[in-house]
Ligand SMILES: O=C(O)CCC(=O)C1=CC=C[C@@H](O)[C@@H]1C(=O)O
């Protein structure tokens with residue numbers, strides 16, 4: 001039985017090493033909360049909010065995750081005794097959606113639960129590998145030369161596939177350029193909903209470039225139009241922003257809206273839901289992969305743990321900490337060797353928090369003690 005005595009929200013602001021541009025926005029830094037849970041025996045579990053500071057990716061923001069955690073989720077958590085992390089689904093059911101807020105707490109409970117069992121988190125969730133193949137996602141660049149340099153640098157570091165961002169203004173020229181230089185490279189693209197159903201004929205031209213998949217060409221709720229497109233395309237469609245719940249996965253599979261799904265812990269509310277979606281996809285022969293959210297170390301390790309499940313069939317996004325951050329908040333940082341991240345056998349997420357770095361980037365700390373609140 002777990003009782004959460006104290007919840008500490010570490011509000012952290014971290015500048016990215018390089019700006020990350022997609023069809024909607026440019027991200028230059030990450031505003032996030034590291035969630036630290038302390039149970040009745042003094043064991044600690046860690047989670048991370050993955051929302052951005054504006055609602056361009058989903059409707060949540062860093063600030064909405066704080067409000068939902070503080071006003072709804074933490075009071076529920078502190079009034080309960082938890083037998084298994086799956087209990088949080090029922091505990092949080094009075095809060096509609098807000099998957100990223102729920103995931104930040106739920107993943108911390110999973111970390112704590114694994115530590116209580118003295119087992120690595122990936123083992124506790126049923127992972128089948130401790131080495132995860134990784135790929136690199138490269139944002140839109142100002143020039144072709146910059147793009148090719150970034151790609152070559154990622155390939156030199158061993159990344160096993162490249163994902164590029166596309167939009168109607170930045171697509172066929174880029175694909176032509178990249179295929180001239182790298183005819184056989186495992187390559188995929190992500191549109192973050194930049195296209196409309198009127199663009200189907202244009203999107204059919206993507207079939208010439210042997211892409212592993214096209215991620216999220218249309219708007220999140222357009223399951224029907226994605227199905228129309230998938231019928232006409234040879235290239236598999238991957239749904240990312242469309243998949244927040246098991247019901248979304250069922251809809252996508254029933255309508256043939258995609259052939260691949262990207263599962264991100266934050267987007268689906270944590271491990272319990274992510275595992276359900278993973279299992280449902282496996283049973284329906286839909287492979288999945290683990291997309292990234294420009295996570296700091298805690299979120300990165302949680303995502304990598306998820307990617308150890310069997311039906312994660314493509315290189316994952318969360319790679320080396322040093323691709324994103326000047327210094328990461330975990331010790332040791334995540335590194336990539338021969339195109340893989342090796343997970344540690346240590347309990348839980350398998351690394352310590354680097355408090356020197358976290359405190360350097362921390363702008364506020366909020367403590368929720370079981371009965372009293374300190375700020
Ligand atoms: O974390 C990474 O390495 C890649 C991040 C990434 O590609 C994304 C993060 C968040 C929103 C998007 O721009 C994009 C995605 O949609 O997958």
Ligand SMILES: [Mg+2]
Nearest residue numbers: 190215216240
């Ligand atoms: Mg995406």
